[in-house]
Amino acid sequence: MDTAQIQPIESIGYNVYLNDSLNELVNFVEQGNYSKFFILTDEFTTVHCLPLIEEKLTGKTYDLIEISAGEECKTIDFCIGVWKMLIDFGADRRSLLINVGGGVVTDLGGFAASTFKRGIDFVNVPTTVLSQVDASVGGKTGIDMDSIKNIIGTFTQPKAVFIEQAFLKTLPSREILSGLAEMLKHGLIADAAYWEALKNSDLSIPSTELIAQSVVIKNRIVISDPTEKSHRKALNFGHTVGHAVETWSLDHDEKEHLTHGEAIAIGMICEAWLSVKKNTGLTESELNDTVKVLTRLYPKYEIKDSTFPALIELMKKDKKNEGNTINCTLLKAIGTYSINAICTEDELSESLKYYAAL
Amino acid sequence: MDTAQIQPIESIGYNVYLNDSLNELVNFVEQGNYSKFFILTDEFTTVHCLPLIEEKLTGKTYDLIEISAGEECKTIDFCIGVWKMLIDFGADRRSLLINVGGGVVTDLGGFAASTFKRGIDFVNVPTTVLSQVDASVGGKTGIDMDSIKNIIGTFTQPKAVFIEQAFLKTLPSREILSGLAEMLKHGLIADAAYWEALKNSDLSIPSTELIAQSVVIKNRIVISDPTEKSHRKALNFGHTVGHAVETWSLDHDEKEHLTHGEAIAIGMICEAWLSVKKNTGLTESELNDTVKVLTRLYPKYEIKDSTFPALIELMKKDKKNEGNTINCTLLKAIGTYSINAICTEDELSESLKYYAAL
Structure with missing residues (x-):
């Protein structure tokens, strides 16, 4: 094109x-x-x-x-x-x-x-x-x-x-990879073909065409729900866990902290796992495909068991929550999402454990 | 009622x-x-x-x-x-x-x-x-x-x-008088009968009926122009000079500074004088009526000639201005206004001089 x-x-x-x-x-x-x-x-x-x-x-x-x-x-x-x-x-x-x-x-x-x-x-x-x-x-x-x-x-x-x-x-390549995580998210929540295309593209500098596809996907979702009452929550996939990990890293990693995309990649792995765990429809093989792509692109980040409670506390403060629950957007399949999944603290801890054990 | x-x-x-x-x-x-x-x-x-x-x-x-x-x-x-x-x-x-x-x-x-x-x-x-x-x-x-x-x-x-x-x-009576200035403004810009009613009422504690009339007037103007592109500027009558005097007083009067209403009363006097000066339609006798009511209700505030330049500088910073001009809302008559009157620094100085000499 x-x-x-x-x-x-x-x-x-x-x-x-x-x-x-x-x-x-x-x-x-x-x-x-x-x-x-x-x-x-x-x-x-x-x-x-x-x-x-x-x-x-x-x-x-x-x-x-x-x-x-x-x-x-x-x-x-x-x-x-x-x-x-x-x-x-x-x-x-x-x-x-x-x-x-x-x-x-x-x-x-x-x-x-x-x-x-x-x-x-x-x-x-x-x-x-x-x-x-x-x-x-x-x-x-x-x-x-x-x-x-x-x-x-x-x-x-x-x-x-x-x-x-x-x-x-x-841009340094790490910065490019940070943005790529959101592009991959757009594929995962809304367009399986786009996810496939991204997997098979040279992503060292994403083409304007790929960028445009991402903007189109996000734009379609945003227009349908400008003030985040429903559909727009799709875009939060990976962000409940991801934001908490990102904040924790910003506060605690003295030398170099996670980029937004690195944190969201971790969040997407955890929340894809939660999708399978909570039977939203995502299959084991789709989970494995997601994990394989994300772990290939993003370095492993060490999250100790002792950090889980602090991360859960951060998730509770997330502005997306209402009342005392922790609210996630999960995947029904690669290319479709499911909003307002209430996850327990135990489930979120388990998802972090899953990531940590990869 | x-x-x-x-x-x-x-x-x-x-x-x-x-x-x-x-x-x-x-x-x-x-x-x-x-x-x-x-x-x-x-x-x-x-x-x-x-x-x-x-x-x-x-x-x-x-x-x-x-x-x-x-x-x-x-x-x-x-x-x-x-x-x-x-x-x-x-x-x-x-x-x-x-x-x-x-x-x-x-x-x-x-x-x-x-x-x-x-x-x-x-x-x-x-x-x-x-x-x-x-x-x-x-x-x-x-x-x-x-x-x-x-x-x-x-x-x-x-x-x-x-x-x-x-x-x-x-509320202390000085605080009540502060609010009354805005009620008087509503009469001056939009409703001569309401201005007359206010002049002849016991204003020690304004009745709910009088308050309601003010809210109705302001509401009508606001609904016609929610983001202050045109009609709503009517409400700025008295506020170009008034805000400057209020800010100056806040910054310089150590003991006790002007209330908002006291400052706006000064602004209304100056801007009523400007209305006559710039031939917007307001008559000398309407100016005198306005001045008489306002000076009866509000104490005289000393503004020295040496302060005029600082006040003009404050007027220039007013967020209502565009470019380098100073923009006022003036009166065509008691009960009608005229927006976007560009006033020169000299005219504004003269209006302050008029107030100071009262």
């Missing part, structure tokens, strides 16, 4: 551009009736991505706001920093914020924009695989607090999203 | 109850499918208002979150405090936050709720005249930052508002 044929994907009131995206960004900026432009980057995207954008934006003046890179920067303190810069630079209600970066930049920038003067326009230029396939649709903005991911945020749609494959070439 | 005849006022997706309101609150709480309740108060409403609510809520358990009182507490730090309490108390997406207090509590509580887990339900129980007539409709939530009022916030509607006159009896 020629990428020139990839049409913009229509999400909730805005387009996701995958073809000639930086020129589309320039068009957008030129056609919008904006008083000022702001670009939000992190220390890496300033170096690796901003020059490509600047090349296109010739003659346009803007103010740059840069934050430090990494999930540990997705905090209210950095958000306050962005708000104060917007104030100091004289942003008004007709200003546009252009978020250039991974999920931390697009989530935090989206939250800052959606709450500045009760909401100014923003667009996202996701620069990682993860943010291209995950943060590009859905309208979720947010920051972390007290080690709980995205606990503070809004549902606010960007005015457009621009996906440029060139940015992926600057 | 018997208050029993005051029907709930329908705002954007929710009702404002003015009759038997605390029982209506109990009905709401009982009928909603909520997992937990939280009540947000300030140090005064905990003492003066919470007992009346507790009396009705017999047998219901809830967690109390209390913040300090005063506009200087409408900050991100207090908001973070509320978020962290919600986390610690285990609030989930089906939790309800009941904001009991003046505008600081309802604005800050509304912002905290609208961003916690990307939005949980909240209801407002405004306990001051100002919050009953101003914050009860409009869906504006927010906090101040860097001395700029409501610079961070969202447009989010509460699920209901409960107005109880009994709370007003606990």
